[in-house]
Amino acid sequence: MNFHILVQQTVNGLVLGSVYGLIAVGYTMVYGIIGMINFAHGDVYMIAAYLTAIFLAALTALGIHSPPVVMILVLLLTMACTALYGWSVERIAYRPLRHSTRLAPLISAIGMSLILQNYVRLSQGARNQGTPTFLDGHLRLLEDGPDHFVQITHAQILIVVMAVIGMGLLWYLIQGTAMGRACRAVQQDRIMAALLGVDTDRIISIVFILGAAMAAVAGTLVTFNYGSFDFFIGFVTGIKAFTAAVLGGIGSLPGAMLGGIILGLAESIFSGFVNTDYKDVFAFSLLVVVLIFRPSGLLGRPEVEKV
Amino acid sequence: MSALLTVRELTMRFGGVVALSGVGFEVAPGSVTALIGPNGAGKTTVFNCVTGFYRASGGEILLNTPEGRRVDLIEILGGPFRAGDWWSPRAFGRRLYYKMFGGAALAARAGVVRTFQNIRLFKEMTALENLLVAQRARVDNAIVSGLCATRAYRAAEAEAVERAWYWLDFFRLGDEGNRLAGELAYGRQRRLEIARAMCAAPRLLCLDEPAAGLNPQETAELSDWILALRRGHGVTVCLIEHDMRLVMEISDHVVVLDHGQVIAAGRPQAVRDDPVVLEAYLGAPGEEEGW
Numbered sequence: 001m002n003f004h005i006l007v008q009q010t011v012n013g014l015v016l017g018s019v020y021g022l023i024a025v026g027y028t029m030v031y032g033i034i035g036m037i038n039f040a041h042g043d044v045y046m047i048a049a050y051l052t053a054i055f056l057a058a059l060t061a062l063g064i065h066s067p068p069v070v071m072i073l074v075l076l077l078t079m080a081c082t083a084l085y086g087w088s089v090e091r092i093a094y095r096p097l098r099h100s101t102r103l104a105p106l107i108s109a110i111g112m113s114l115i116l117q118n119y120v121r122l123s124q125g126a127r128n129q130g131t132p133t134f135l136d137g138h139l140r141l142l143e144d145g146p147d148h149f150v151q152i153t154h155a156q157i158l159i160v161v162m163a164v165i166g167m168g169l170l171w172y173l174i175q176g177t178a179m180g181r182a183c184r185a186v187q188q189d190r191i192m193a194a195l196l197g198v199d200t201d202r203i204i205s206i207v208f209i210l211g212a213a214m215a216a217v218a219g220t221l222v223t224f225n226y227g228s229f230d231f232f233i234g235f236v237t238g239i240k241a242f243t244a245a246v247l248g249g250i251g252s253l254p255g256a257m258l259g260g261i262i263l264g265l266a267e268s269i270f271s272g273f274v275n276t277d278y279k280d281v282f283a284f285s286l287l288v289v290v291l292i293f294r295p296s297g298l299l300g301r302p303e304v305e306k307v
Numbered sequence: 308m309s310a311l312l313t314v315r316e317l318t319m320r321f322g323g324v325v326a327l328s329g330v331g332f333e334v335a336p337g338s339v340t341a342l343i344g345p346n347g348a349g350k351t352t353v354f355n356c357v358t359g360f361y362r363a364s365g366g367e368i369l370l371n372t373p374e375g376r377r378v379d380l381i382e383i384l385g386g387p388f389r390a391g392d393w394w395s396p397r398a399f400g401r402r403l404y405y406k407m408f409g410g411a412a413l414a415a416r417a418g419v420v421r422t423f424q425n426i427r428l429f430k431e432m433t434a435l436e437n438l439l440v441a442q443r444a445r446v447d448n449a450i451v452s453g454l455c456a457t458r459a460y461r462a463a464e465a466e467a468v469e470r471a472w473y474w475l476d477f478f479r480l481g482d483e484g485n486r487l488a489g490e491l492a493y494g495r496q497r498r499l500e501i502a503r504a505m506c507a508a509p510r511l512l513c514l515d516e517p518a519a520g521l522n523p524q525e526t527a528e529l530s531d532w533i534l535a536l537r538r539g540h541g542v543t544v545c546l547i548e549h550d551m552r553l554v555m556e557i558s559d560h561v562v563v564l565d566h567g568q569v570i571a572a573g574r575p576q577a578v579r580d581d582p583v584v585l586e587a588y589l590g591a592p593g594e595e596e597g598w
Contacts, residue, residue, distance in 0.1 A: 169454065177453030178439070178446040178464060185429050185440040192427045195358060196507050197415035197443045206450065 004142060007150045009272035010265065015156045015225075017264025018163035022218035023241035024248070024256035025170065026086075026211025032187045032251040033207045036102075039109040040089045042238015043116035044212045048082045048219025049229040050124055053131045067134055071224065075162075079216040085116075086212025090205055113234075120231040133227040155225035166217050167257055170210065174253060183207060187251075240283070247287050249300020258298060262286075309371055311336040311543050312357065312419075312511055317366035319352050319567075326352045327567040330366070334511065334560070336373070339537060339544045341554045341575075344564035345588055350547045351424065353564065354513055357545075358421040359384055359414030370417050372510065378417040385409035416444070418510030422500045424519055424547075430489030434480060434499050437488050438471035441506035445470070474502040478532065494525050498532075505536070512536065514546040518553050526550060530557050555579065563587065 023045050030038040055074045064070055093108040135155040143149040174180035185193045186203045194200045223229060240263065248259025266286050271279040290298065310333035317330040327349045334340045342350045356363040357380060368380040385406040392399045405413075420441075429437050439446065445467045447453065452460040475484050478498040483491055488499060497517065504512055517533075518526045530553055536542045548554050554561065554575065561578040563571040565587040571578050578584055 173450065173454060177450075178460070178467075179448045179450055179453050181432070181436055181440055182443070182448055184432060184436075188429045188431055189427055191360070191411065192423075192429070193440065194411040195360065195415055195421060196441045196503070197412050197420075198440065199412055199443075201410070202448075210450075 004148050004150055005272050006269070007142065009268045011150065011152055011156065012272075013265035013268030014261065015159050015264070016268055017244075017261035018160050019218045019222055019237075019260070020241045020244040020264050021257040021260025022163050022166060022214050023237060024245040024260050025167070025214045025253065027242050027245040028248070028250050028252060028256040029207050029211050031245070033183065033190075033204055034094065034105075036094075036105055037109070037242065038089070038208070038211070039106070039238075040093065040112040040116060041211065041215060042234035042236075042241070043113045043120075044082060044085050044089065044234070045215040045219045045237055045241075046229070046231060046234030047085055047116060047120065048078050048212075048216040049223045049233060050120060050129070051078045051081050051216075052220045052223040053129060053229075056131055070134075071158075075217065075220050078220045079213045082216035082219070083209040083213045086208040086215075087205055089212075090208040094204075094208075095201065117231050117234070124231065126231060128228060128230045130228045131223060133224065135224055153225065155221070159221045159225060162217055162221055163257075166214055170214065171253065173210070179203075179206065243283065243287055246297055247290055249294075249297025252297070252299045252301070255297055255299035262298075310334060311371055312545070313367070313369045313371065314353070314357065315367040315369075317353065317356060317368060318364050319349075319356055319361065320364045325567060327356070327363075330564070330567070330569055332562045332569060332572055334543060334545055336543055337537060337541065338559040339533065339546070339557050340560045340562065341558035342545065342547045342562050342564060343549075343551075343554060344570075348564040348587075349567040350564055351515060352567075354421060354515055354545075354547060356381075357511075358419050358513055359411035360421075362386060370419060370511065372418065380414055380417070380419065383409045383413040383417070384411065415507055418508070419513065420504040420507045420509035420511075421513035422497075422504055422515055422517065424516040426493075426496045426500050428488040428496055428500055428503070430487065432488060433485050434475065434488050434491065435468070435471050435484040437499060437503050438474060438506045439467050441503045442467045442470065442508075444508065471506060474505050477505075478502045494521055497521065497529075501532070505540070505542070509542060512542050512544050514544065514548075516547050516549065518548060518550045526553055529553070533557055 023041065026041045026044070027038060030036065030041070052074055055077045056070065059070050059073055064073070089109070089112050093112040094105050097105045097108060133155065135153070135158065138151050138153040141150040141152065174183055182193070182198050182203050183206070185198060186200050190200050241260065244259035244263045245256045246259070247263060248255030248257070263283055263286070267279045267283050270282040312334040314333070315331045317327055318325070319327040330349070330353060342353060344350050352361070355361040357368055359380060362384040363381050370378040370380055372378065382401065383405050386402070388402055392402050429440065432440070445463060447460040447463045472481070472484065475481050478501065480495060480499055480502065483495060488496065491499060501514065501517065518529055521529060533544055534557055537544055558575055561573065561575050562569055563578055563584050570587055571581045571584045
């Protein structure tokens with residue numbers, strides 16, 4: 001066992017886990033509030049990657065080159081635009097079917113996912129796209145010799161820092177503000193909240209918007225880091241993030257982040273020490289084992305039968 | 308003085324089952340009106356229709372606010388189009404608006420707030436938070452002002468918290484404010500639910516069996532509270548209750564339902580001596596032990 005590889009893969013796993021966690025938040029919040037999976041969420045993440053590239057190009061064309069300014073502007077613009085996509089998904093695929101059978105919005109969300117994928121494929125092309133990665137710097141830790149070091153890129157640090165900041169803000173918003181209070185009330189008993197005058201439709205929209213904005217943070221940062229994406233990245237990443245949400249206990253906000261980190265670490269350490277090809281098998285086996293012992297996930301609470 | 312709530316020809320069908328047919332009654336402002344009747348008479352269904360929990364199949368439920376506004380509590384839930392709507396653009400527009408933006412929340416905003424027989428608190432929130440959620444009109448629900456904690460936001464929050472504590476103290480829940488609602492004892496949960504309803508600033512407070520499961524002492528306190536709410540806070544109360552002593556003690560007007568119809572209405576004493584009512588309750592005329 002190589003200590004450097006262990007540390008390196010732990011760092012990589014934390015970064016990957018932060019990305020999963022940021023996306024998983026969207027799944028878990030939507031599930032918490034309407035009890036359904038948002039199948040279009042992975043594609044919202046994919047859209048964020050494209051929007052990042054578009055805004056990068058636009059800002060460069062406008063003559064803005066200072067990296068911090070560009071990054072902040074791109075991040076904010078992408079979040080705003082992606083939030084609009086999240087809102088539209090709810091408006092088109094969920095709200096008209098609110099009083100319909102439980103499976104109907106599921107189907108319409110899958111439709112939404114297909115529409116988003118193909119809309120991007122038609123408008124942006126099916127090829128793999130790329131942006132220049134402009135955060136090229138890196139740190140080397142524990143360096144002893146040319147082959148023994150742990151490398152952390154600045155982009156990786158940025159991902160973890162932004163994930164922590166994003167989660168912190170979201171946590172404060174949900175736990176500490178009037179809006180979050182209304183969200184929690186709607187999550188616990190939507191009808192009762194409505195009977196007290198809370199605009200439940202607005203709260204549900206806000207949850208979709210917040211989820212999409214968090215996915216946008218992930219999409220933007222991953223694009224800054226890797227600089228490569230295509231119209232299909234939303235699918236696999238979405239499935240992984242959904243797995244993370246289930247692992248942590250779907251409906252639980254800290255659970256989503258914890259699930260993301262655990263999944264990221266598991267994948268990364270497994271591929272570092274055992275085999276890269278089977279990393280997904282390992283990740284999903286982990287999910288199976290966790291669900292056998294804790295059917296509602298690590299931090300999830302057992303479903304209470306609603307009257 | 309015109310009625311606060313006017314219910315006319317209220318009909319509710321569930322598929323082929325007619326739960327209510329032609330129910331009509333009025334609730335005078337500032338009164339305590341009791342809805343009584345045997346089990347399955349349709350009392351809770353009336354409540355559900357009035358408070359926006361169900362959309363009634365037919366009839367009229369009108370809330371006349373003191374400001375002279377008149378709210379149609381069936382229309383705001385977004386009912387289906389009717390023949391008349393196609394001739395009048397105004398009626399059509401209203402129908403369309405409520406179809407898009409209507410819902411139970413509008414009933415609460417018009418001033419009709421209820422409690423449930425099987426208490427529906429937000430069990431995983433503290434008692435205080437339960438009361439804050441109900442103050443939708445008072446607090447600032449926006450994301451940005453919440454995150455930045457603007458001055459207006461903080462002022463609104465402080466006012467809402469103060470009001471919540473007022474109602475907690477009113478119902479002697481002052482020590483329980485920061486405990487989770489689901490952890491409270493049963494009787495306290497009942498009080499908390501009424502306190503929460505009061506935080507939503509109701510004109511018409513609908514209590515569905517508020518005394519169910521309470522001991523005699525708690526029931527006596529409850530009746531004092533209901534009278535105090537009416538006297539001191541200008542609330543009109545409409546309640547469903549099986550405890551006849553409580554009904555006789557606090558209500559000004561009693562409406563008796565049986566098989567989805569109003570069989571008697573009037574002052575408590577008059578209703579109590581009505582042979583039709585006795586028959587509905589006891590199944591045979593002439594036996595008065597049940598009361």
